[in-house]
Amino acid sequence: MTISTRKERQKEELKAKILQTAKALFMERGYEETSIRNIAERIEYSPTTIYLYFKDKDDIFYALHGEGFVLLNQYFRALGHVEDPFERLKAISKAYVTFALENGEFYDLMFIIRSPMNALEKEKKKEELNWEEGDRAFGFLVNTIEECIAKGYFKGMNAEVLAFTTWSMVHGICSLEIRNRCSVVSEMNQPNLAMTACDMINEILNRMHNISPS
Amino acid sequence: MTISTRKERQKEELKAKILQTAKALFMERGYEETSIRNIAERIEYSPTTIYLYFKDKDDIFYALHGEGFVLLNQYFRALGHVEDPFERLKAISKAYVTFALENGEFYDLMFIIRSPMNALEKEKKKEELNWEEGDRAFGFLVNTIEECIAKGYFKGMNAEVLAFTTWSMVHGICSLEIRNRCSVVSEMNQPNLAMTACDMINEILNRMHNISPS
DNA sequence: TCTGTAACTTAACACCGTTAAGTAAAATAT
DNA sequence: ATATTTTACTTAACGGTGTTAAGTTACAGA
Numbered sequence: 001m002t003i004s005t006r007k008e009r010q011k012e013e014l015k016a017k018i019l020q021t022a023k024a025l026f027m028e029r030g031y032e033e034t035s036i037r038n039i040a041e042r043i044e045y046s047p048t049t050i051y052l053y054f055k056d057k058d059d060i061f062y063a064l065h066g067e068g069f070v071l072l073n074q075y076f077r078a079l080g081h082v083e084d085p086f087e088r089l090k091a092i093s094k095a096y097v098t099f100a101l102e103n104g105e106f107y108d109l110m111f112i113i114r115s116p117m118n119a120l121e122k123e124k125k126k127e128e129l130n131w132e133e134g135d136r137a138f139g140f141l142v143n144t145i146e147e148c149i150a151k152g153y154f155k156g157m158n159a160e161v162l163a164f165t166t167w168s169m170v171h172g173i174c175s176l177e178i179r180n181r182c183s184v185v186s187e188m189n190q191p192n193l194a195m196t197a198c199d200m201i202n203e204i205l206n207r208m209h210n211i212s213p214s
Numbered sequence: 215m216t217i218s219t220r221k222e223r224q225k226e227e228l229k230a231k232i233l234q235t236a237k238a239l240f241m242e243r244g245y246e247e248t249s250i251r252n253i254a255e256r257i258e259y260s261p262t263t264i265y266l267y268f269k270d271k272d273d274i275f276y277a278l279h280g281e282g283f284v285l286l287n288q289y290f291r292a293l294g295h296v297e298d299p300f301e302r303l304k305a306i307s308k309a310y311v312t313f314a315l316e317n318g319e320f321y322d323l324m325f326i327i328r329s330p331m332n333a334l335e336k337e338k339k340k341e342e343l344n345w346e347e348g349d350r351a352f353g354f355l356v357n358t359i360e361e362c363i364a365k366g367y368f369k370g371m372n373a374e375v376l377a378f379t380t381w382s383m384v385h386g387i388c389s390l391e392i393r394n395r396c397s398v399v400s401e402m403n404q405p406n407l408a409m410t411a412c413d414m415i416n417e418i419l420n421r422m423h424n425i426s427p428s
Numbered sequence: 429t430c431t432g433t434a435a436c437t438t439a440a441c442a443c444c445g446t447t448a449a450g451t452a453a454a455a456t457a458t
Numbered sequence: 459a460t461a462t463t464t465t466a467c468t469t470a471a472c473g474g475t476g477t478t479a480a481g482t483t484a485c486a487g488a
Contacts, residue, residue, distance in 0.1 A: 007465085007466095011466090032328070035443080035444060035445080036444080036445065036446085037443085037444075037445085045467080045468090046467070046468050046469080047445085047446085047468095048446085048447080048467080048468065048469085049466080049467060049468080051445095051446070051447080052466075052467075056445075056446075057445065057446095111390070111393070111395055112326065112389070112393055113393075114246070114393060114394070117393070117394045117395070117398075120398070134398065134399075138399055157414070157417070160404075161404065161407075161410055161411065161414055162414060164396075164399065164407060164411055165387075165411040165414040165415060165418075167386070167390075167399075168383065168386035168387040168390055168411055168415075169382065169383040169386050169415070170386070171386040171389070171390060172381070172382035172383050172384070172385040172386025172387070172389070173379075173382040173386070175326070175385070175386070175389050176325070176381075176382055176385060179325070179326055179327075179328060179331070180328070180331045181325055181331070182378075184331075184334070184348065185348075185352050185378065185381075190374075190375060190378075193375075193378060196375055197375065197378055197379040197382050200371070200375055200376060200379040201379060201382075201383070203371075204379075204418065204422060207422045208418060208421045208422055221434085221435095225435090249474080249475060249476080250475085250476065250477085251474085251475075251476090259436075259437090260436070260437050260438080261437095261476085261477090262436075262437065262438085262477085262478080263435080263436060263437080265476095265477075265478080266434095266435070266436075270476075270477075271476065271477095
């Protein structure tokens, strides 16, 4: 058995190597400039070999998209110990924007690019392991908002809808930044418009409850 | 002179036809599935002819991107007669989301796809005519918020930053919807999550000022 | 009538994702 | 120990992409 397990291990290693190389190229030059052929060349295999490990290009980027959620959850995990749920909510929004600004290409893949969603559509992967990570991230937000509601915040609002809306608000900032729509409008002398906008969203949350502005 | 003016007119007509055809194909099958060769085939010219009228593909989609802003401003113009600036602001956010949902491909081009921003970068087109339309749209939002501030809303907040933040919030909704990230998270029984979230943003604006919830 | 230019096309370059068919080596069965 | 099957990979190709260099054709002005 030791010989077949070695083979299996080697297969997994190559699959991991493809993924790791795809990630590296993706970080270096972005999704649009990364091809299957580029990946193949760098790992010194023929392009067709990649198709023995992944169904198609979408499938590769779907896998990376999963890794992105693991990384995002690392940003979130540090926030678990923030006791007050309202403060935690605001910390989540800052952490989210920080994650996006520090990992632009990952963010693109996770929330903007069509490719990984195509992979999801093709075969119903929705109940696969990797989505645990996606659910964990969104769940953290939902739970925090539910705690807020339990404490008297956001009275009468639906927790899940509010979670989605909050997500939308910070996502808007991040995606405008990443897809370069800030520079167009920013003759305002704001050097870091994204973070400033994030602060303003938190300020808006504050004002909803008449907490004195910072 | 009448003969050379005719020629000039014909040139403009062909340029317009290219654009119109690009738009049609774009609406039919989306940006990713529209090629220069597709456009050429439909207008019954060779692909290279298109390069006599547009620098490259980005240039074509930059031009369409401009048309999108004209269309968006049509949605906005109907809101000019809303007297109260706070009500107008909420009407703007609804109109914006409506525009996005009704013109998904245009929205994609205007606010998500990289291509038109590349064209902007290449030659500094920033001071060109078409951006009048972009500025008009954003200016309408800024002016409305300035009026709100003058009436005592959003005390102590910077109008331009708040305008950008408001834009971000609704853009977040629209881009998650357009790039299919709603379905992933929406086991919530919300059939029209985007509009519901837009309503919630308006509700948040309301609560910032203790106006009774609807 | 000759010449130059404007408008357009043909052919090609260098890429892309993807697949069918082939190969060589190793594992398994006889 | 030999024959057969399976595994892991490659070669070659298909049909597409954006883009450009070079060639053609028709027509305006001299």
